[in-house]
Amino acid sequence: xxxxxxxxxxxxxxxxxxxxxxxxxxxxxxxxxxxxxxxxxxxxxxxxxxxxxxxxxxxxxxxxxxxxxxxxxxxxxxxxxxxxxxxxxxxxxxxxxxxxxxxxxxxxxxxxxxxxxxxxxxxxxxxxxxxxxxxxxxxxxxxx
Amino acid sequence: xxxxxxxxxxxxxxxxxxxxxxxxxxxxxxxxxxxxxxxxxxxxxxxxxxxxxxxxxxxxxxxxxxxxxxxxxxxxxxxxxxxxxxxxxxxxxxxxxxxxxxxxxxxxxxxxxxxxxxxxxxxxxxxxxxxxxxxxxxxxxxxxxxxxxxxxxxxxxxxxxxxxxxxxxxxxxxxxxxxxxxxxxxxxxxxxxxxxxxxxxxxxxxxxxxxxxxxxxxxxxxxxxxxxxxxxxxxxxxxxxxxxxxxxxxxxxxxxxxxxxxxxxxxxxxxxxxxxxxxxxxxxxxxxxxxxxxxxxxxxxxxxxx
Numbered sequence: 001x002x003x004x005x006x007x008x009x010x011x012x013x014x015x016x017x018x019x020x021x022x023x024x025x026x027x028x029x030x031x032x033x034x035x036x037x038x039x040x041x042x043x044x045x046x047x048x049x050x051x052x053x054x055x056x057x058x059x060x061x062x063x064x065x066x067x068x069x070x071x072x073x074x075x076x077x078x079x080x081x082x083x084x085x086x087x088x089x090x091x092x093x094x095x096x097x098x099x100x101x102x103x104x105x106x107x108x109x110x111x112x113x114x115x116x117x118x119x120x121x122x123x124x125x126x127x128x129x130x131x132x133x134x135x136x137x138x139x140x141x142x143x144x
Numbered sequence: 145x146x147x148x149x150x151x152x153x154x155x156x157x158x159x160x161x162x163x164x165x166x167x168x169x170x171x172x173x174x175x176x177x178x179x180x181x182x183x184x185x186x187x188x189x190x191x192x193x194x195x196x197x198x199x200x201x202x203x204x205x206x207x208x209x210x211x212x213x214x215x216x217x218x219x220x221x222x223x224x225x226x227x228x229x230x231x232x233x234x235x236x237x238x239x240x241x242x243x244x245x246x247x248x249x250x251x252x253x254x255x256x257x258x259x260x261x262x263x264x265x266x267x268x269x270x271x272x273x274x275x276x277x278x279x280x281x282x283x284x285x286x287x288x289x290x291x292x293x294x295x296x297x298x299x300x301x302x303x304x305x306x307x308x309x310x311x312x313x314x315x316x317x318x319x320x321x322x323x324x325x326x327x328x329x330x331x332x333x334x335x336x337x338x339x340x341x342x343x344x345x346x347x348x349x350x351x352x353x354x355x356x357x358x359x360x361x362x363x364x365x366x367x368x369x370x371x372x373x374x375x376x377x378x379x380x381x382x383x384x385x386x387x388x389x390x391x392x393x394x395x396x397x398x399x400x401x402x403x404x405x406x407x408x409x410x411x412x413x414x415x416x417x418x419x420x421x422x423x424x425x426x427x428x429x430x431x432x433x434x435x436x437x438x439x440x441x442x443x444x445x446x447x448x449x450x
Contacts, residue, residue, distance in 0.1 A: 134250020
């Protein structure tokens with residue numbers, strides 16, 4: 001296994017579906033943070049065969065993990081403080097997500113109203129379906 | 145303060161109360177003639193609509209109130225680029241309640257989030273048209289005497305027809321309702337209605353293409369127009385617009401107490417000869433639309449009439 005240095009404080013996002021790490025990098029807005037990020041692609045995994053891992057060194061209150069639950073709630077989040085894992089966080093589907101994805105329905109009011117938040121609401125937890133709060137258009141997840 | 149965005153905003157019990165009130169208005173209109181004296185309804189119609197706008201205006205005038213508003217986006221500040229949020233903040237200073245129709249889906253919900261007066265969704269694109277659904281429910285309850293134990297055939301444009309989607313969702317809450325969807329392949333009811341509403345509750349439904357095959361089974365036939373404004377492609381519209389034409393020959397296959405409903409306007413889908421058939425209920429439906437909107441205005445304004 002490739003070895004990346006130990007984190008003092010931050011997150012290790014484990015069990016990311018192989019190939020989705022860059023998508024998560026984008027959703028977490030990691031390009032806008034001045035922090036050390038390591039992306040490991042196609043790491044060997046007993047459980048998944050292949051997986052991606054992201055290590056982020058930053059204060060632990062800096063990142064909105066709510067977004068991760070929306071993207072893939074099977075990701076394991078290890079929270080690191082003072083060089084040790086202090087919490088393994090299980091993700092759940094957030095009730096709603098704001099300005100993470102945009103409504104693609106051209107007939108939706110979000111396509112013209114100024115500064116209107118794009119909000120998707122969890123309408124069916126069992127089938128993991130999110131719908132636009134305004135027009136009820138279904139959010140279609142990208143499948144690899 | 146309450147708004148109306150979707151027909152499901154009201155619980156079944158609240159809906160019963162609203163329909164009871166509408167029934168009382170029908171029987172004793174004089175009791176309600178001054179219920180809204182001094183109150184103003186703003187009709188904000190960004191998209192043309194004769195029927196719905198006039199129905200709202202008639203409802204408010206019948207209650208003794210007055211009406212102001214606009215009937216197209218071109219004659220509103222939207223043509224200058226004003227947002228829905230700004231428009232409703234301004235209208236809140238002029239009126240006590242408003243009805244909004246907008247071509248963009250969710251526009252009335254955006255308005256309701258910032259409004260200081262009740263907002264009624266009077267139709268938002270292909271999404272919701274709750275007052276049409278209330279009209280349909282009142283018509284069914286008044287003419288059939290019940291909202292459960294019914295077989296309802298919905299015919300025509302079931303893909304883009306928002307009245308159909310809303311009505312299915314609303315009737316799905318009642319016992320023993322069977323849906324028969326009659327449409328060409330291209331205009332079938334969307335999968336989210338089938339999966340999220342019907343399959344999710346194990347409700348029975350059938351999809352057929354020929355109206356004649358199911359006429360004898362129906363308690364209600366709900367006809368719809370193929371709406372030109374919902375098509376991006378004119379060729380598809382021309383090919384599908386006359387797929388169904390209800391005439392006396394087809395009516396002869398139906399039960400004696402079946403009713404024919406239509407949200408109107410109709411184009412060719414119901415032959416004029418059917419108008420004389422006592423089972424044709426679509427013009428009575430228009431009258432029920434006024435009663436139910438009167439009841440809705442009273443409910444949202446919290447006006448009590450003894």
